[in-house]
Structures are given as C-alpha cells and as structure tokens.
Amino acid sequence: MKVPNEELQRRLRRLREELSAAGIKQTHQRLEIFREVAGSGDHPCAETVYRGVRRRVPSISLDTVYRTLWLLLDLGLVGTLGRSRDRTRFDADTRPHHHFVCSRCGMTMDFYSEEFDGLGLPGGAGEIGSARRARVEIEGICADCARSDRKERRRKDE
Amino acid sequence: MKVPNEELQRRLRRLREELSAAGIKQTHQRLEIFREVAGSGDHPCAETVYRGVRRRVPSISLDTVYRTLWLLLDLGLVGTLGRSRDRTRFDADTRPHHHFVCSRCGMTMDFYSEEFDGLGLPGGAGEIGSARRARVEIEGICADCARSDRKERRRKDE
DNA sequence: GTCTAGTTTAGTTATCGTTCTTATTTAGGA
DNA sequence: TCCTAAATAAGAACGATAACTAAACTAGAC
Incomplete structure (x- = not known):
C-alpha cells in the first residue's frame, strides 16, 4: 500500500507550512521521517520508520525518530493507532460495549448500544472483509x- | 464507580466455571485478582490491581498479578482497552477515518465514512457527556x- | 488423609519500547 | 559569513513487563 505521489506532496507541503508556522526548524531528518510515515499507506511503528529512514539517512538515531514522531503528533501531522503512551488497562466487562x-x-x-455492536463496513468498503463485531470510541x-x-467561565466573567 | 454486588457475584461464578472447564486450579490469588478487576467499574492497570489486591493479600507479587491477568485475558474473562502488548503505531492520515x-x-x-465520523452517544447514555468525534473499529x-x-478447507476436503 | 502436579513467592535477571544525557552538529537569523 | 539556540547521535538509563530459579504451598484427584 503506497500513498499516491500527489497526496504525498500535499502532505510534505503541509509539513513545511506547519513547521514554519510553529517556528520549528526544518531539518533533513524531520523531512525524511515524515516522508517515511506519510508515504506508507500503512501504520508503521517507530522501529519500521527507523529502518526505512536509515536507508536514506544511515546515521539517523532511533531516538530522533521517536522525538520527531511525538513532535509530529503534537503538531497534529500524524496520529496514533489506539491510546499511545499508556500502560495496558484491563476491563472485566466482557459484554460487547463501547x-x-x-x-x-x-x-x-x-456504554452499551446494540446498534453500534452490529455496525458493518459501509458500502464501498465492503470488499475489505467481513465484519464480526464493531467497537466505537466516542471522544x-x-x-x-x-x-x-x-x-x-462564570468566575472569569465576574 | 463500583460494580453492583449482584453483577460481581455473576462474574465470580463465571470465573469458577471457566477455570474448572479449562482444568485450571482455583487459587485464592486468582480469585482475589479477578475480584479486583471485576469489582471495579473502572479500567485499572496491572499496578492498580496489584495495589488493590495487596490490601487483602499482602504477600501477593506483581509477577502473579501479571501472569493471572494474561491468563484471564486468554480465557476471555477480561479484555484490554485498545491494543495490548503492541508497540505504538503511527498514521499519517489525519482525515477522520476508521x-x-x-x-x-x-x-x-x-476506511472512510462520514456517517461513522458523526456518531453520537445513543439515547440513555447522552448524559455522559457531549460527543465531538467518533472512531469505529470493526473486527x-x-x-x-x-x-x-x-x-x-478445499484442500482438507479432498 | 495422602499424594502430586500445578501454583505462588521472592528474588534476580532479561527484554523491549521508549526516554534521557551529553557532546557535537546544524539551521536559519543577524 | 558568523553565531547561537535548537537539533542530533550515541549509548546509557528507564519503566513496564516477562522469564527463570528454587523452595514452599495447596487444590483437587485418589
């Protein structure tokens, strides 16, 4: 799964904009790390990004990859799958819930909702696979x- | 948030059933660890469970807590919030998606679905808070x- | 009640993902 | 071009989790 070049360019342009807007230096490393994530249609982990970038920037350190990824997260240029930076939490409720x-x-x-439990892939995405169960997280x-x-706010208004 | 006693008893009964069905011994420690998770309506981490159980079983070890929690997970008696035992994965797609x-x-x-993006709390759960964005994970x-x-299957049938 | 295999403990050690420390390098403004 | 704050590389350190040991314990079969 590769991101089309046009979309990649759009993302790289956005990176440059956001970095200068935030007054953050545009380093070679940052560019290459972002290119690696933004160019993969996948959901790579830090280690995968590291291995990919190292092909182009052999001296890169894993630490820089982590620092940069968290920076990109703060800037809203990337997201993470699931809750990041949190220890495992357990849940004794085994009924389907959200x-x-x-x-x-x-x-x-x-909270519970049978309607949510049974959500299936929407039309157009049906060919991805067959749904068995859905979990909804509302933020x-x-x-x-x-x-x-x-x-x-009331306190401030006085 | 506390789980009502009736529900707790139901869960403990299920624990006993599942343990004997699987031929796994019912130890005091396992019972107390499960009671701790099952009795908290919350989503405790291993450390929290450890601290709670230690009040009743001061000699318990953190190691036993971890071993037991993963055992309970394998038996399907507890679940985890989000992907457990997995490294952080990054995603350069910042559009709302599922x-x-x-x-x-x-x-x-x-996959994308504007319908899913906008899901709100279902009736009856509305008093929890106000929704801003929904994320759906279909398994x-x-x-x-x-x-x-x-x-x-075809190969086997021949 | 006895036996035994499975379990717990305590303590140590390992691993793995992630972060910190420090010396060195660099981007970008003066 | 020069300067300086910011960024990096290298490797040590960290915290959560897991593995392993030996010795003590105990649930459940007989």
Missing part, C-alpha cells in the same frame, strides 16, 4: 468537565 | 484471509 473518552480529563466510560467532553468549564 | 482489523492476520486497514476477517481459509 467507550466514551473525555479528551479533557482522560476518563473512559463504558468528547464529559459532563463533569463541562460543568467545571462552565463554573470557570 | 479501522478494519483482521482478527486472523492482524492487518489494519483504513472481522479480511478478504485475503477468507480466501486462504477457503483454499485450506
């Missing part, structure tokens, strides 16, 4: 955080 | 694996 994650406080809450602001936000 | 994960080969494929068998499964 999660709501508060993007403010990080709290994860379960948003939990009621508690929304409350304290409102309180905070 | 994933199809093949439970046979582990391959993760992207199933990819077309490639389905093909080789069929081939395998």
Whole structure:
C-alpha cells in the first residue's frame, strides 16, 4: 500500500507550512521521517520508520525518530493507532460495549448500544472483509468537565 | 464507580466455571485478582490491581498479578482497552477515518465514512457527556484471509 | 488423609519500547 | 559569513513487563 505521489506532496507541503508556522526548524531528518510515515499507506511503528529512514539517512538515531514522531503528533501531522503512551488497562466487562473518552480529563466510560455492536463496513468498503463485531470510541467532553468549564467561565466573567 | 454486588457475584461464578472447564486450579490469588478487576467499574492497570489486591493479600507479587491477568485475558474473562502488548503505531492520515482489523492476520486497514465520523452517544447514555468525534473499529476477517481459509478447507476436503 | 502436579513467592535477571544525557552538529537569523 | 539556540547521535538509563530459579504451598484427584 503506497500513498499516491500527489497526496504525498500535499502532505510534505503541509509539513513545511506547519513547521514554519510553529517556528520549528526544518531539518533533513524531520523531512525524511515524515516522508517515511506519510508515504506508507500503512501504520508503521517507530522501529519500521527507523529502518526505512536509515536507508536514506544511515546515521539517523532511533531516538530522533521517536522525538520527531511525538513532535509530529503534537503538531497534529500524524496520529496514533489506539491510546499511545499508556500502560495496558484491563476491563472485566466482557459484554460487547463501547467507550466514551473525555479528551479533557482522560476518563473512559463504558456504554452499551446494540446498534453500534452490529455496525458493518459501509458500502464501498465492503470488499475489505467481513465484519464480526464493531467497537466505537466516542471522544468528547464529559459532563463533569463541562460543568467545571462552565463554573470557570462564570468566575472569569465576574 | 463500583460494580453492583449482584453483577460481581455473576462474574465470580463465571470465573469458577471457566477455570474448572479449562482444568485450571482455583487459587485464592486468582480469585482475589479477578475480584479486583471485576469489582471495579473502572479500567485499572496491572499496578492498580496489584495495589488493590495487596490490601487483602499482602504477600501477593506483581509477577502473579501479571501472569493471572494474561491468563484471564486468554480465557476471555477480561479484555484490554485498545491494543495490548503492541508497540505504538503511527498514521499519517489525519482525515477522520476508521479501522478494519483482521482478527486472523492482524492487518489494519483504513476506511472512510462520514456517517461513522458523526456518531453520537445513543439515547440513555447522552448524559455522559457531549460527543465531538467518533472512531469505529470493526473486527472481522479480511478478504485475503477468507480466501486462504477457503483454499485450506478445499484442500482438507479432498 | 495422602499424594502430586500445578501454583505462588521472592528474588534476580532479561527484554523491549521508549526516554534521557551529553557532546557535537546544524539551521536559519543577524 | 558568523553565531547561537535548537537539533542530533550515541549509548546509557528507564519503566513496564516477562522469564527463570528454587523452595514452599495447596487444590483437587485418589
């Protein structure tokens, strides 16, 4: 799976824009690391990116790859699959269920929905495979955080 | 967040059933570790479970907690949040998108669906918070694996 | 109740992904 | 071109997790 060149160029242009907007230096390493991720239609891990970039920049260090990937994540230029930088969390609820994650406080809450359980691949993506079970993660602001936000705002307005 | 006692008892009963069905001994430690996870409506990490169990079984070792949690996972008595035991994977596609994960080969494929992007909390769970964005992960068998499964079955039938 | 195989503990060590430290290099502005 | 803050390379360090040991323990079969 390769990203078409046109799309890759678009992404590289965006990288340059975002870096200068944020006042961050455009180094050879950063460019090549991003090119590696942005050019693979896949979901590479840091090690894979490292091996790929090393073919073009043999002196690159794994540390630089990690630092750069987290930088790109902060800038919103890449994302991660699943929760990153978190230890494994266990869940004794084995019924099919879904999660709501508060993007403010990080709290994860379960909820149930048979409709969500049975979601299948949408038309056009059906040829990828056959669905067995769906898990939905909704990101948003939990009621508690929304409350304290409102309180905070009221305090400021006075 | 605490699990109601009735539900906890149901889960403990299931633990006993599954352990004897699998011919695995029912030890005090296993019971207490499971009770800790099953009794917390939360999503504790191994360390949290360890601290909780240690209050009741002070001699417990962290090693036993890990061994038992993975055992419970293998038995399907607990699950994990997100991909466990996997390194962080990066994704240069910053458009909203969803994933199809093949439970046979582990391959993760992207797909797009504006309908999925906009999923909100279902009725009855709306008071949890306000949704901002949804991510759907569909688990199933990819077309490639389905093909080789069929081939395998044909070979056996001959 | 006895036996035994499976389990736990404690302690040590290994591994793996990731991060830190420090000396060196470099991008980009003056 | 020169300067300096920022970035890098190398390898040591780190934290979570896993493996291994030997000795003690115990659940469940007989």
